[in-house]
Amino acid sequence: xxxxxxxxxxxxxxxxxxxxxxxxxxxxxxxxxxxxxxxxxxxxxxxxxxxxxxxxxxxxxxxxxxxxxxxxxxxxxxxxxxxxxxxxxxxxxxxxxxxxxxxxxxxxxxxxxxxxxxxxxxxxxxxxxxxxxxxxxxxxxxxxxxxxxxxxxxxxxxxxxxxxxxxxxxxxxxxxxxxxxxxxxxxxxxxxxx
Numbered sequence: 001x002x003x004x005x006x007x008x009x010x011x012x013x014x015x016x017x018x019x020x021x022x023x024x025x026x027x028x029x030x031x032x033x034x035x036x037x038x039x040x041x042x043x044x045x046x047x048x049x050x051x052x053x054x055x056x057x058x059x060x061x062x063x064x065x066x067x068x069x070x071x072x073x074x075x076x077x078x079x080x081x082x083x084x085x086x087x088x089x090x091x092x093x094x095x096x097x098x099x100x101x102x103x104x105x106x107x108x109x110x111x112x113x114x115x116x117x118x119x120x121x122x123x124x125x126x127x128x129x130x131x132x133x134x135x136x137x138x139x140x141x142x143x144x145x146x147x148x149x150x151x152x153x154x155x156x157x158x159x160x161x162x163x164x165x166x167x168x169x170x171x172x173x174x175x176x177x178x179x180x181x182x183x184x185x186x187x188x189x190x191x192x193x194x
Contacts, residue, residue: 007107008072012042013183019073020051020080020103021185027081028095039073047072050139050180051079052104053093060101061087066111066128066137066178076105106139106180114175117168122150125177129157129168136161140180 008016019036026033049072050064061083068075080103084093093101111128114120120127126140136157143153155165167173 007181008042012040016076016105017103017183017185020076020105023077023080024084043073044071047075048108049076049079050106051076051083053083054102055100061090063087102185104184106182109179111176111178114177117154117175120150120177122153126180127157128176129161129173131163131167131173134161134163141182
C-alpha cells in the first residue's frame with residue numbers, strides 16, 4: 001500500500017482544493033467549469049477521493065469514490081459538486097453559504113481486504129464494511145474526530161450500513177482498509193481559486 005504522504009504533494013493538494021472550490025462556484029454561477037491548464041501528472045492519473053464540506057465543525061456535505069478510472073482532478077471536481085448539491089442528508093448549498101464552507105479532500109489509496117478486524121488501525125485506516133448487499137465506509141479521520149476506538153468504530157460502521165452493530169463480527173462480513181492523504185482549505189486562502 002502506498003504511503004499516504006506519497007499520494008500527492010502539498011502543492012498538488014492545494015491545487016485540487018482550488019479545483020473543487022471553483023467547480024462549486026461555477027455551478028452556483030451557472031458557468032461551465034473549464035479544465036485548469038497545465039495540471040501536474042499526479043492529478044492527471046486515475047485517482048479516487050472524497051470531498052467533505054464543513055461549516056465550522058459541522059459537516060455540510062460529503063461525497064466520494066472508493067475507486068475511480070477518471071483523472072483525480074475530475075474525480076475531485078465531480079465529488080465537490082455532488083457534495084455541495086446532491087448529498088441526500090443536506091439541502092443543496094446556497095450561494096450565500098459558500099464563503100462559510102471549508103473544503104476537505106481525502107485522496108485515497110486502493111482498498112485492500114483484511115482477514116482480521118485487529119488489522120484495522122484507528123487513525124491510519126479508513127474502513128469499509130460489506131455484508132449481505134449492505135455497505136458503509138468511514139474515512140480515517142472519522143474515528144479520531146469522534147473519539148472512537150476500533151470496536152466502537154466498527155459498531156457505528158455497521159449501524160451506518162443498516163446492519164446490527166455486531167454485524168462486522170459475522171463470518172460473512174467483508175472488511176477492507178485504505179489510507180488517505182487529507183488536504184484542508186486554509187480559511188484565508190479559500191477565495192484564491194484559479
